[in-house]
Amino acid sequence: MVDPIRRKIIKTGAAATVLAATRGFAEQPGQDGAAMSFYENGRVRLRYEEVGSGFPLLIIPGGGLNSAIAGLATHPFNPLEEFAGENRVIAADLRNSNRGQSSGPLEVDRPWDAHTDDHLGVMDHLGIDKFMVLGFCIGGPFIWNLLRRAPDRIVAAVLAQPSAWSAEHPTLFYDNNMRGWGPELVERRSEITMDMVDRFLHTMYLANADFVFTVTRDFVRELQTPILILPDDIPAHPYDVAMEAAMLAPQSEVSMFPWKQPMERIPLAVRQIRSFLRAHRPVSG
Numbered sequence: 001m002v003d004p005i006r007r008k009i010i011k012t013g014a015a016a017t018v019l020a021a022t023r024g025f026a027e028q029p030g031q032d033g034a035a036m037s038f039y040e041n042g043r044v045r046l047r048y049e050e051v052g053s054g055f056p057l058l059i060i061p062g063g064g065l066n067s068a069i070a071g072l073a074t075h076p077f078n079p080l081e082e083f084a085g086e087n088r089v090i091a092a093d094l095r096n097s098n099r100g101q102s103s104g105p106l107e108v109d110r111p112w113d114a115h116t117d118d119h120l121g122v123m124d125h126l127g128i129d130k131f132m133v134l135g136f137c138i139g140g141p142f143i144w145n146l147l148r149r150a151p152d153r154i155v156a157a158v159l160a161q162p163s164a165w166s167a168e169h170p171t172l173f174y175d176n177n178m179r180g181w182g183p184e185l186v187e188r189r190s191e192i193t194m195d196m197v198d199r200f201l202h203t204m205y206l207a208n209a210d211f212v213f214t215v216t217r218d219f220v221r222e223l224q225t226p227i228l229i230l231p232d233d234i235p236a237h238p239y240d241v242a243m244e245a246a247m248l249a250p251q252s253e254v255s256m257f258p259w260k261q262p263m264e265r266i267p268l269a270v271r272q273i274r275s276f277l278r279a280h281r282p283v284s285g
Contacts, residue, residue: 039122044117049090059135061075063097071099094138102118112204115142119146159229162212169235231255
C-alpha cells in the first residue's frame with residue numbers, strides 16, 4: 001500500500017526519481033567493517049552503511065538534527081555491533097546533519113515527512129519491503145511517523161530514550177537547534193538562510209507542539225505494531241511521555257528503568273531488545 005504523501009510524490013516526480021535511483025553509489029569502508037554507500041534521489045544525497053545479514057533492521061541514530069552514523073559510537077550501545085550477528089543492519093546520516101555526509105533541500109513545509117521520505121527511500125533503494133526499526137532520541141518521532149506513513153512495512157519498533165514534547169520545556173528543541181544546528185548549516189550551505197531554518201524548526205517543533213510531534217494519541221491507541229520503549233528522564237526525553245505512549249500502544253513493552261545507570265544494566269537492556277527483535281522477526285517461508 002502506498003500512503004497518500006508518497007503517492008503524490010511518485011505521481012509528480014516519477015521520472016526524476018527513477019533516474020536518480022538508478023545512479024551508481026560508491027562503496028567505501030565504514031564503521032566496524034560496514035559498507036558505506038550513497039543513495040541519491042534528485043537533490044537528496046544520503047550516506048548510509050549496512051552490516052550483517054538476516055532480517056533488515058533500520059537504525060536511526062540520536063543527536064537531533066545532527067543525527068549521524070558516527071554518533072552511534074557515543075550512544076549507550078552501538079546497534080551496528082550488537083545486532084549484526086542476526087540482522088541486516090542499516091543506518092544513515094540524517095539529511096543536512098552537520099556531523100554527517102547526507103545533504104538535500106531544507107523542506108520547510110514538511111520537515112518530518114522529508115526525513116521519512118529519506119528513511120523509506122534508502123530501504124526502497126536496497127530492495128527492502130518489510131523491516132524492523134530501532135531509533136534513539138529523535139528516532140522516536142521518526143519511528144512514529146514511519147508507522148503512520150508505512151504501517152504495512154514496519155514489523156516491530158524499538159524506541160530508545162525517545163524525544164517528545166514537554167510542557168515544562170515547550171520550546172526546547174526549537175531553541176537548541178536555532179543555536180546548535182542552524183548557524184553551522186547556514187555557514188556550510190550558502191543557499192540556506194536562518195529565516196529558512198526558523199521556518200523549518202517552527203513547523204517541526206512548534207506547529208504541532210504536543211505529545212510526540214508526529215502522531216496523535218488516537219493513532220498510538222489504535223496501533224497494532226509491536227513496540228518496545230526504553231524511557232529516559234531528561235528534558236529532551238521526557239519519561240512521562242514515553243510511559244504515556246507505552247500505556248496507549250496496545251502491543252507495547254517497556255524496559256527496566258533506569259536502564260543506562262548503572263552502566264552494568266545496559267547489557268540487560270540490549271538483551272531485552274534482542275529478545276524482542278527475535279520474537280517479532282518473521283519466519284521465512
